[in-house]
Amino acid sequence: MTLVNFRDPAALADPEGRWVRPGVIHRSAQPFPAADAAIVEQLRSAGIVTVIDMRGEAEADAADWAAAQADGVEVVAARIEPTDDGALEAAMRTMTEDADLGAFYLLMAESAPGAVKLAVEAAARPGGLLLHCAAGKDRTGFLTAILLDLLGVPAEEIVADYARTNQALTQIFEGLAERNRAALNDFNAGSLTVPRPLLEAPADAMAAFLDLVQARYGGTEGLLAHCGVDAATVEAFRAKAAAGATAEPTAEVTA
Template identity: 30%
Template sequence: MEITRKDKTVTLTWEKGEVSEGTMVFVSSQATLEANMKPVFIVTDDVNHYTYETKDVPIYFFLQTPNGDKLVISERILPLESVFNFRDMGGYESKNGQHVRWGKLYRSSNLVHISKEDTELLQKLHIKWICDLRSSSEVKAQPTPAIQGVLNKHIPIGTAKNEETTLPITNDQAIYEPLMGESYRVFVQSMEGFKEIFDEILKDAEAGVPFVFHCTAGKDRTGVLGALLLTLLDVPEKTIFDDYTLTNRYQDEILAEMGGIISLFANESEKIDLETFRPMAEARPAYLEIAFDEMRKQFGSVDKYLEEGIGITAEQKAAFQKLLLE
């Protein structure tokens, strides 16, 4: 099933046979369906879509089959105007048939230029906290604006909190692919940072869920954290990699974002062709595989990395799944 948005409408489309005849469709702007809501559509065999007129963001479709099975579908990519690659990680099916709750886990590029309208959307989504995975130098150069009612925590991945970012600046494209691979190995060493993030989710005091996590482009550090969150929820590895590669829709935006970061480190007299950095703008499955391979090399499996490396206990994993699966 797929959701597309155009102008003032949101359309849910499904393949023939994917939704059984007689399935009732409900629509809400909230991730939970109220008991008194009425269906807006009943599926027939000759129709494969339903279009709902609204400007609300997000929109949730609730499907209830004739035998009582229920499913929630929402927009994977939210249409923010000032922030790209802002995604809801809900809806993914776990190995035991449960689904990640919508409206709890959000991943994004940086929020440096977030507009008033998009700020209001984050507040509407009831975001409790922003987890900034960037280095201290990135945060200092491009701080995230304060958002009323939303806690902003800096938990860097890949660098210590007081460590500066360094980036070799050259027009030799050949160096950047292996550099990305090495970066993913370094991310794996940030076990204390990952543990702090998981603790913040579980203790649910100032933090908890819903929350949004981001780095600069929402690709690498964000991609590894997203993969670990889904692994902890027992989402199949293929789904995890599919989620990771969705970022490739934003390669041009990522290159433009990188241009600003590169200017922080490059000599002003140097002329750098942004296309040189294309390997760093791509969410290549091989990059994430390098991180997973490093976890397996050190601990035997990604699950063992979470358990023994980060320190997630069986009780914490169960609590995490209870919180985020339905």
Template identity: 30%
Template sequence: MAEGEQAMAWNRVLTYDAIVNFRDFGGYATGAGGRVVAGRLFRAAHQNLATDADLERMAALDLALVVDLRRPTERQNQPSRRPSNWGGSVIDNDLGDESETPHLAFLRKSDVTPASIEAYLQGYYSKALHEERHQDLFSRALRALPGLDGGVLVHCTAGKDRTGLLVALIHSILGVHRDDIIADYLLTNELTMTEARREQVQQNLSEALGRPVPEEAVQAFLGVAAHHLDIALTSVSDEYGSVEGYLRHLGFTDADRDAVIARYTA
């Protein structure tokens, strides 16, 4: 990532009282010589703990669409707070719900070693883009982008894995260089790997599982790694020939692509 892009990476971060990993994922240069517009494409973690001041900041973004990638149980346990009188739309679904999130189920039965955590994450990323619930959500979200009169917020629980995958697809459509796609994905590490957050997540996980959770497990689940995103994107290239082939599988047409590019680049 160029020096100018590095500076922009810090400017793109939006500071909230109780919503983490909130940022604008516009602003990147495109292969066509333009730039993704800023102020329309946002990503974040969940908004369950949002303060009233946070909601005022969200209202100022003029969001027309929220894409909530969480499972039904997650949405029920941590319902979103949204600005009063917000009139936008929400994309979510009820497919593939489980009594607890996959990472908690893994931790409950795992020996939680660095090797087992890495194997779990590699398995997750090799399958995530192929899951029916994700394909439904991603297809609907991507095809909604051209018609929005306002911004879009993509989020899951932590705003890193599921969110990172959809953002990577959007960046790919817009012609963002692979290095910048990875850099935007890795920015999560700067925003979530703080000591205070690690301690809080470690405490929450230990209480949920009824046993201590090692620090290395917390670090692995808080952050992201470039090779995991590579695994996901390679998996669809292997299955569908390319990321573009995967998008066509989702029902995302060349006309959709052209409309998204026209709407979100300049």
């Protein structure tokens, strides 16, 4: 089985090649149930040498990427997961509007600065990369948005790329349900409540996220600086991924 919700944002958000070098950034959901020969071939064909896994510790399994790692793919665990201060849980409980989901994304980034830093540093390394979380929607969505914004992709194209995940939600939720039977049972029993925006990929959520980043940090570079990402890493990523780039950076940025 191949990766669900797999795509190169450059192909759809920037088909004319004005901002993003094709074949550098890819996004998807987690492998269902784990990477197999078909997924390894999918990565190889796309030129992916680094997988950035943003799932929390409890979501991931060592077997998920074992076949890819055996094929030489490096997997970077950049765990963006709830902290113990309760802020993310409180935000989820009060989420009703699409814009609330955008605010939730910024809170996730702010609550895991080390993971955001690790992910962006890994994205600046030579070679194609794959970003994923569980659904390939929320954490993958806001980190992809950050990277595309660094390359100058207009907000409306970033929003449109994020919203394309709606087309894959049926497959995504089927895969998550099969993998997370215990959580699904809790949900069916009424002990878990998932806000409506979290079950979708609403364009207004990503638009709100980008607006909040601009208002609070002056843009994505300011947010990344807040997370500890230095200017050299940002420039290394641009040198690799910007439209017109023809070669990989000569020096690898280490996490």
